[in-house]
Each structure stands twice: as structure tokens, then as C-alpha cells.
Amino acid sequence: MKYIHPDYYDNFKCIADACPKTCCAGWQIEIDDNSLNKYSSMKIDTVDYHEQAFFHDNKKRCLNLDENGLCKLITAHGPDILCHTCATFPRHIEEFENVREYSLSISCPEVARMILSTVEPISFNRSEDATLDEEDYNPEEQSIYRLLSVLRDNFIDIAQDRTRTLDDRMGQILAIAKAFQDEIDFVLLGDGEIEDIDLEAVLHVAYKPLDLTPEVRHTLFDAMKDWEYTGDEFVDIINFSEETIYNTTSRKSVDICDMTTSMSSHLSSKNINLDIIMEQILVYFIYAYFCGSAYDEYYFGQAQLSVATCVHIQDLMLAHYINTGSIDLADIIRFTYLYARELEHSIPNILATEAYMDEHPLV
Numbered sequence: 001m002k003y004i005h006p007d008y009y010d011n012f013k014c015i016a017d018a019c020p021k022t023c024c025a026g027w028q029i030e031i032d033d034n035s036l037n038k039y040s041s042m043k044i045d046t047v048d049y050h051e052q053a054f055f056h057d058n059k060k061r062c063l064n065l066d067e068n069g070l071c072k073l074i075t076a077h078g079p080d081i082l083c084h085t086c087a088t089f090p091r092h093i094e095e096f097e098n099v100r101e102y103s104l105s106i107s108c109p110e111v112a113r114m115i116l117s118t119v120e121p122i123s124f125n126r127s128e129d130a131t132l133d134e135e136d137y138n139p140e141e142q143s144i145y146r147l148l149s150v151l152r153d154n155f156i157d158i159a160q161d162r163t164r165t166l167d168d169r170m171g172q173i174l175a176i177a178k179a180f181q182d183e184i185d186f187v188l189l190g191d192g193e194i195e196d197i198d199l200e201a202v203l204h205v206a207y208k209p210l211d212l213t214p215e216v217r218h219t220l221f222d223a224m225k226d227w228e229y230t231g232d233e234f235v236d237i238i239n240f241s242e243e244t245i246y247n248t249t250s251r252k253s254v255d256i257c258d259m260t261t262s263m264s265s266h267l268s269s270k271n272i273n274l275d276i277i278m279e280q281i282l283v284y285f286i287y288a289y290f291c292g293s294a295y296d297e298y299y300f301g302q303a304q305l306s307v308a309t310c311v312h313i314q315d316l317m318l319a320h321y322i323n324t325g326s327i328d329l330a331d332i333i334r335f336t337y338l339y340a341r342e343l344e345h346s347i348p349n350i351l352a353t354e355a356y357m358d359e360h361p362l363v
Contacts, residue, residue, distance in 0.1 A: 001131040005102035006287065007123045008114050012090070015110050017069040021337060023089050023108060024071065025061040026230040027345060029054045035083035044073070060231065094292055096145045097137040103288045106281075107340035112333045115280050119273070121160040122283050143194045144184070145294040151180060152290045154203055155303070159282050166275050167209040170282070170307050174363045175207030177303030184299070210362060212311065214256045218246045220311050223356040227342055227349040234342050237335070241319035254322065260314070263321040272329055278310045281336065285309050301354040304362055308353065313339050 031039070031052050039047045046063040048055050055063045064072045073081045090108035094101040104111040115122070155173050179202045187196050221242060229235050245254050264274040285306035293302040316335040321327040343349050 001129055001133070002099045003102065003127045003129075004099070005125055006104070007125060008118065009102055009104060009125075011114065012104055012111060019069065019109055020334070021109050021341070022061075022065065022069055024065050024069075024086075025056075025059070026341065027060075028056075029062060029083075029085055032084040038081075039083075042077075046073075092288070094288075095135075096291070096294070097135075097142045098133050099145075101287075101291065103284075105288075105340065105344055106284050107337050107344050109333065109337045112337040112340070115284055116277055116329065116333050116336060118280060119276060121162075122280065122287075124156075124287070140194065141294050144297075145291055147180075147194070147197065147199060148291045148294055148299065150199060151176065151203075151299075152286060155286050155290065156283055159279055159286065162275070162279075165209065166278055166310075167212065169279075170310070171210040171363065172207045173286075174210065174300075174303055174307060175205050176202060177300045178361075178363055179205040181298075181300035208363075210307070214246075216362070217256060217311060217315065219360050220308055220357075220362070221246065221315055223308065223353045223360075224312060224342075226352045226356060228346060229342060234338055237316060237338065240323075241316050244319040244322050245315060256318070259318060259322055263318055263327060266321065266327065270328060272332075274314075277332060278314065281310050281313060282306055298354060300361075301358060304357045305350070305353060307362060308357060309339070309343070 028051075031047065031054065033052075036047070036049065036052055040049060046055050047053075057063060062071075066072050066075070071082075071086075079087070090105035090111050092103050092105055094103070104114075106112050106115060154176070158169050158172050161169060180197075180199075183197055183202055184194075186192075187194070224238055225242075245256065260274075267274050267277075286303070290299075290302045290306065293299045313332075313336055316339065317327055317332055320331055320335070343353070
């Protein structure tokens with residue numbers, strides 16, 4: 001078995017009641033069968049046994065949370081009482097044949113802090129042992145995964161090339177992803193074999209820097225308006241950001257390019273590099289999700305989604321900066337984990353964004 005995880009993975013430790021946005025509120029916490037049976041035998045009354053989930057209060061907080069933000073189940077019974085979801089979050093494992101890819105969800109405030117506080121390029125640790133998979137996998141999907149893993153390694157190398165502008169890096173990543181989507185569709189729809197795919201040609205496809213005009217950014221921003229939301233906090237941020245940046249009928253138009261440059265300079269005065277922040281977000285989403293497209297065949301869509309996250313989060317940052325005249329790392333961390341909470345854990349939101357961007361491609 002091969003194992004992959006980002007270099008910060010083993011450094012994570014839950015900050016419990018010090019967390020500014022508990023993972024025990026805002027969404028349904030599903031309970032695995034083994035834990036459900038255990039809770040039933042213990043007569044735990046905070047469980048909706050029909051829905052296989054914990055009950056929420058009227059603020060969408062798990063009923064196991066006490067007034068200090070700590071889990072009453074852990075307090076009473078110890079950490080072994082937790083169901084699989086609660087015991088593992090924000091850890092995530094993506095499974096492929098004889099490969100396990102580990103990641104930490106950036107929707108967790110502490111994970112967002114760890115990633116966005118890092119200045120050096122993120123590296124990935126790899127190990128291997130003699131364990132073999134006992135599950136059966138679709139051979140074609142696993143062959144595609146192996147191609148995607150090569151592409152992903154190249155994408156991460158491109159994303160971390162700090163001699164180039166971020167738009168240049170994003171443009172090349174998207175051009176390669178689109179070329180791969182076109183190539184694999186052409187080969188497989190023509191009854192060809194995966195081995196017929198010319199990966200070298202895909203990797204060397206011509207590209208242009210991503211041209212994020214105000215019109216393109218506004219169109220991309222609208223993708224978030226089709227989402228379902230966990231609560232009013234993010235809805236308020238979306239509405240405020242759109243009004244501040246894009247709805248300019250009643251006031252002077254915002255020059256997005258100039259204001260982004262101003263925000264970047266402001267961050268630099270605080271020893272924060274905007275391009276590095278965006279790079280870390282881009283690398284996170286590429287690593288965590290791109291290879292998973294082996295299971296849904298939407299390779300270009302996952303690459304576009306990774307780029308879209310950077311543009312979306314930067315827009316939330318920009319609106320805050322325009323309004324307050326200031327922004328710091330704590331603000332960036334907050335916008336990132338709030339955004340990720342709406343996107344990462346909602347399949348409808350992911351699918352809606354991919355479908356929207358299929359109609360409004362970036363390249």
C-alpha cells in the first residue's frame with residue numbers, strides 16, 4: 001500500500017473549545033452503523049435513530065455540545081464514544097487501489113490556520129508497506145487515477161513555481177486539464193484504450209495566462225449564488241461582497257485590479273504575500289480533490305473548481321478590504337474556512353459549481 005499526506009498532516013491537533021467555528025454545528029452529522037448500535041445499547045438520547053444522525057437545537061448545534069463548546073459524550077464516556085465522522089474530522093482519506101491519500105479539510109479553522117500561515121511550498125510525504133487492498137476496484141477508473149496522479153504532481157509543481165505570476169500558473173493548469181479532458185473523451189468515445197492517451201502531448205499543450213477580467217470574475221462569483229447554505233453568516237458575506245464589488249449602479253465603480261493591488265500591498269506591509277496565500281489554497285484543492293475525478297470523469301471540472309476557489313475567496317477578502325481599509329491573516333483564515341464549509345461538504349454545491357463553470361469555462 002502507498003500512502004500520501006501533506007507535510008502538515010501529523011501536526012494537526014483539535015483546539016476544542018478554543019475553535020471559532022465548531023465542526024459540531026451547521027450540518028447533519030451522520031452516524032455509522034456500528035456507532036449507532038452502540039448508542040442504542042447505551043440509550044443515548046441525543047441520537048435520531050431513524051435518520052442515523054445526532055439531533056440539532058434550533059441554532060443547528062449538535063445537542064451533545066455543552067455551553068463551553070465541548071462534547072458532552074466525550075466528557076461522560078471518553079473519546080472512544082465518538083462515531084466515525086466525529087472521530088476522524090477534519091481528516092479525510094481518498095481511496096484508490098493500493099493507495100491511500102490523506103488530507104485535512106480546510107473548512108476546519110485550525111487546518112486553515114496551519115495551511116495559510118505556511119510560507120514555504122507545501123510538500124507531500126510518501127511511504128509504502130506490504131499491505132494489499134482487499135477491495136475490488138474498477139480497472140479503468142484506477143488506470144485513469146494513475147494518469148491523474150501524474151497530472152496532479154505536475155499541477156502542484158506549476159502552482160508552486162513562484163518565478164511566475166499566479167495567472168500564468170493557473171492558465172497552464174487549466175489548459176492541461178482541458179487538453180486531458182478532450183483527449184480522454186476523444187479516445188474513449190472512439191472505443192480506444194486508455195493506453196492510447198498521449199499524456200506528454202497533454203502536458204505540453206499551449207496555454208495563455210488566465211485573463212480574469214472584472215466581467216469574468218463577476219460571472220464566476222455568481223456560481224456561489226446557486227448554493228444551498230448552512231446558515232445566514234455566509235449568505236450575508238456573499239451579499240455584502242457582491243454589493244461592494246460588483247453592484248455599482250448607485251455609486252462609483254470599483255476598479256478590481258487597482259483595489260487588488262492595493263490589498264496586496266497592504267498585506268505585504270504585514271509580511272503577508274497574497275500570491276502565496278492563493279497558491280496554498282490552490283494546492284490544497286488540487287491535492288484533495290483532483291484525483292477523485294477518476295470516479296466521476298469530470299477532470300477539467302475539478303481543475304476549474306480549484307481555480308474558482310481562489311478567485312471566490314479573494315473576492316470575499318477584497319470586499320472586506322474595500323469596506324474596512326484593512327485586512328489581516330485572521331480575516332483571510334476566516335473567509336477561507338467559512339467558504340470551504342459551504343463547498344467541501346455539500347455535494348449539491350460542488351455539482352452546481354461544476355455545472356455552472358461548464359457553461360462558463362475559464363479557458
